[in-house]
Amino acid sequence: MDIKKVHIVIPIVMAGIIGYLGTKIMDIKKVHIVIPIVMAGIIGYFGTEIMDIKKVHILIPIVMAGIIGYLGTKIMDIKEVHILIPIVMAGIIGYLGQVDLDETSLVISRIPHISRPSSQPVRQVDLDETSLVISRQTDLNEAFSVLPRMSYPQPFVDKPQRTDVLLMSPWLAPIMWEGTFNRDILNAQYRQKKFVVGVATFAVKKYVRFIEGFLGSANKFFLSGHRVNFYLFTDHPEKVPSMKLAPEKSLFIIPVQNYSRWQDISMNRMDIISNRIRTHWHYEVDYLYSMDIDVQMFEHIGVEIIDTLVGTISSWQYTKPRDSNSYERRPESRAAIPSGEGDFYYAASFYGGSVSEVYKLTTACFKGVTEDRANGIEAKWHEESHLNKYLLYHKPTRLLSPEYYWDEELPRPQIIRVKRLSSVRKDLEEVRS
Secondary structure (H helix, E strand, O other): OOOOHHHHHHHHHHHHHHHHHHHHHHOOOHHHHHHHHHHHHHHHHHHHHHOOOOHHHHHHHHHHHHHHHHHHHHHHOOOHHHHHHHHHHHHHHHHHOOOOOOOOOOOOOOOOOOOOOOOOOOOOOOOOOOOOOOOOOOOHHHHHHOOOOOOOOOOOOOOOOOOOOOOEOOOOOEEEOOOOOOHHHHHHHHHOOOOEEEEEEEEOHHHHHHHHHHHHHHHHHEOOOOEEEEEEEEOOHHHOOOOOOOOOEEEEEEEOOOOOOHHHHHHHHHHHHHHHHHHOHHHOOOEEEEEOOOEEEOOOEOHHHOOOEEEEEOOOOOOOOHHHOOOOOOOOOOOOOOOOOOOOOEEEEEEEEEHHHHHHHHHHHHHHHHHHHHOOOOOOOOHHHHHHHHHHHOOOOEEEOHHHOEOOOOOOOOOOOOOOEEEOOOOHHHHHO
């Protein structure tokens, strides 16, 4: 219930007053009426500490209090009907006492849909929160024993590891480049969190040919040693190759319809992701990333990508002035970015963050797509234009450099020391037809 403990005193004290007055009216021995009410209070108090559940579950301690009260009548020879009054009133007071909880949070019933390893914990994430809060009980011995002894050079504030690239955005979001982080330190920290990452990707129509290359490289290079769920949307489930993934990785195949135009397939991805978060994924993963299927990974992509809201700087436009970037500029489009505005140009091929933030992003972007359609407009670069509009006004908390999505058609400059992920060479007209 996530309420301040002091508030639980209110219904307990009021229950006690009601119980006391009830003894005066009903001619019941005062000392006996205290037992079920105090026990109800204890159950209610500890329920707030242990269960960490939404207020609808307040019924559990109330029902238990009713049972205690009922049994108390048998033992204490009290008229059964009378004991219900203070118990029911205590329950009503307890329920109404929870109105300070966030009424706008999204409450979604859990719908089983896929078989998941029995060792995988079930997560429930409030989509209106800005960060995930998953309570776990950890003693001090455990907390200080998980970090291995590591030897690495001491960092110095006056000796930056790289001076040839921008390492921090103007709003203090780190930009990830090779040579700016130590993956061993990051892995040691993130293994304590025991998080699960989801990857949503789409293989529709002729794009099924890229499934094997994507999954094969992702199995080897994407978040090695950490739990990952790959969610593959396809209109041809029967064409998905059988592949053996690492023990910590799982593949879930989700049938989806195709569209006559590739642009519609692209723009409807936001809606599919948003709906899937709302109905399924907020129970299953802590972080979620959307990635194109027609890519392959060549170097490790690790926990350095994990943050609340993450965007990837486009390899095509990372050095262009803002007025030369491919933003949608037409004011009639919901994706429009006014001239003179814009930070970086972000690629829709790789973005993500916490489940709650990705839900907000995809919901807002698809709303923009829908409004544009109603007005007979299609943004310049489809859902990517809406993504850039969103990330302009909702700044990413972490940026991935062009290393994380390099286009094979481009010559590689010296600042790109590592090509972690790259698009696959293909005939676009042929695969989109």
